[in-house]
Amino acid sequence: MARRYEKPVIHRLHMGHTNKFGFASPYGAKVRKSIDGVPIEELVSRFGSPLFVFSERRLRQKFREVKNAFTLRYPHVEFSWSYKTNYLDAIVAILHSEGATAEVVSEFEYEKARRMGIPGPKIIYNGPYKPIDSLRVAVSEGARINIDTFEEIADLERVADEVGKRPKVAIRVNMDTGIYPRWSRFGFNYESGQAWDAVKRIALGGKLDLIGLHCHMGTFILKPEAYEIETRKLVELAYRIEDEFGFKIEYIDVGGGFPSRNRLKGIYLPPEVAVPPIEEYAERITTALLNNLRPGDYPLLILESGRAIVDEAGFLITTVHATKRLPDGRRGYVLDAGVNVLFTAFWYHFNVEVDREVSGAAEPCVLYGPLCMNIDVVEDRAHLPPLPRGTRLILSPVGAYNVTQWMQFIRYRPAVVLIGENGEVDLIREAEDISDIVSRERVPERLKPKS
């Protein structure tokens, strides 16, 4: 045996064409043999594949980086962890230990935050659908409630009477900040005067304390200027409310929507170029505050950042199960993880790394998931050398939304582990088995299988 085996490949040469952007090295792929010093193979042999891996070090680092960007520029800042981005107990425990409060959008998330020891006043309750039972609990426990609809104002007045407490509320406002798409379905519109009507309605009822204003413009917003416009408009509205109705606006909640270093589909440039640093967002927001606030007035600035904090702390290890040649000549790989656990694959091109050196020229290929569904495409334009069966791919960033939006469809959801700052690896969510799925099912006696 003289030579090393390499999968046979043939490539057509294109004369006169040079690649304008060398987005991948033609030989070999990006190799990642470990995460925070723990070998990929060790993780898989202990916990199986696919496997979500979170890094405590990266998470804390990113949180502090984002937090410092704001606290260095403004004296009164609260970070409220966006539960929907990632509500695994271990992850939220880390963020709460860093001082984040809880931003929840459902009674389930509210219960989860309370369970994690977060008291009512440290919870912000958002969302377009807040069942009245959940408002009773939130008002009794003193949570801050960001109102989304006129019906919710009426519901809260009813709850105020029942509970005998004045709810502390804000209104959510949507507005034109020069970005598209505009999230006009949440809250009350600024330009049309709807937000002002909501304020008047609250004042008229006389049962709620309007103490804040909230806006959340959208997601993955690449224009920091939009936040400056948003903040200025909120401050102007706050003073108008204070002057005309006497409510003291104690907090300005500018929401989240800051991007992570992920490659959004439809954006050509790599994220290192396309995504502005968090400092730029912080600068815009705090400048808008300091330029427009009255002397001596420093209302609490609330940020609901989720993705920008947790996305880059998460990895998914997946394994090549099979290979096929597509009729158009590209190579296709069947992986053991697909869009069932990688919801964000619909809008991101992940960073794809390989767990070993693989020789051979990189070629265009498609990464398919394990579902028997045509839509199950994890990546339609990867550039990888020919990978042997069993190769592990490490996809990132996947820390935001995937472990909350994942589906139990056809397959069990995989395990999630956390690599601690001390280097220890802890299981933070067990892989599912059939009992997780059938435990709530009931078969009528007459339909039970005869044994």
Added chain:
Amino acid sequence: MKTGGKLMKLAISDEGFIFDPETGNSYTTNPTGLLILRMLKEGKGEEEIVKALTEEFGAEEEEARRDLYDFLEQLRAYGLVEGV
């Protein structure tokens, strides 16, 4: 294995550079691909090629066979071999 006459006309260098005089297209292949192309030109069959890949490169038989099918699909996609 039916590969047709096209393959016989290809000029193949020792370094794996391939020229198709009919179309003017050129290709590049790696040492395992080169071995397969040479053997195909010599009229060798699947079993002989798989055996050569395992002996000369130390490949596992199952992997070599799987990769041979894949390589043939690549040749077919480029129109360098015909039929199924």
